Amino acid sequence: MVSNHLSYMDVVPLWLAVDGTFIAKSEIKSWPFFGWGTKILGMIFIDRALKRDVQRVNNMIKSTITEDQGIIIFPEGTSTKGETVLPFHPSLLEYPAQHNVPVSYATLTYQSFDPNKPASEYICWWGGMSFLDHFWELLKMPGFKADITFGSKRIVNADRKQLSDQLHQLVKANFQPVEQAGSTKPMKSV
Template sequence: MAYLRVLARSVGFFTVTVGLYLGYLAGRGFLLLAGRDSITWRNAMVRRWAKSAAAIIRLDIEVEGMPPEPPFFMVCNHLSYLDVLPFFITTDCVFVAKSEVRSWPLLGRMAQDINVIFINRTLKRDIPRVNRLIEENISSRQGIIIFPEGTTTKGEKVKRFKSSLLQYAASRNFPVSYASITYATPGSEKSAEEWVCWWGDMTFLDHFFKMLTLPSIRAVVKFGSKKVSDNDRKVLARRLHRRVSDQFRPVVKGRQKIYE
């Protein structure tokens, strides 16, 4: 049964992803030839893809609070590559992601073409370039989402926030939104900590196919009720970390409760 589930979901995910990606490229090409902007088209197609992908892998999304409206700058804790799906569904956004994502089969190319901002976290000199792109991409039609922990975790707690990519918000005293995300799986044998969160030395493809064996996944996204601002990026990072930590539900301790 698990094998058939993985096969069906893999085929479905690949078919939907390729089909919508080609549709997006065709529409973007037409808009460029017509001299029109493609941001609204991209937002619509990305949302459609995220909803389809979530349905295929049986990702049930529960939203608490109100998602921010563009223009916004938002931070969130980071647990898995699945984190992008709830935010693509609920907001018009551009993510900042690690440069390794470019090498992922199909998804890497797709991410590049929908204007994901890539950062090489091993090179400090890449930070000014990314901060410039953050400034260029915040607009009345899209916001920016970053994961200031700098890596995915297994969901025990929220790691310390790095402040380097908060420079834009701090320098302009731009109010920053925040959210937290957590996951749960039905039953107790396959915990979200091991089967949904992506951490340690887990490889993408191995983890992806392992995750597809789950009958369903519950994601709970909680948007903060107030925005945070400060002209010191390090102080801003600490204040945001405290807000996210206060509302975060640990994956390891809470995987059963949110399924009830």
């Protein structure tokens, strides 16, 4: 399954909703609390500084995926403040493309319960935001809502780049922008 990526928090609603092994950047292993949690969840880590690590991770996808256990990736390659869905990187879609494995898709968005703390700044984690400062502010929030829209079909394509493009278009079509600073427009319900 692929999904857009807004925050380190994305794994929580997705983990609660689907059975799957997440693929995450290797830096997360050293984060306080989340590093420990990701190891417990059995995440597959990729070292994005090493191009050859893509092949290792694709081999791990092949050995991990089963009928009962999927793989969840964030092919944007980075989290955003939720204005749009960035183009997808196709490299980790090699296994499903080569083996005609159907790929599901989901779209995430968030809403803050505090009108003074927009989701784009207090839930989404992007740019040069300090992880610890952001996480501390998130913990002080009175609450927030995560919405997941699951795609209505699974996509099969033997070309990983075409597969990536198709999935990107479908995720983007379901995407609802995250409330931004200064925005008073409420999100529509999904």
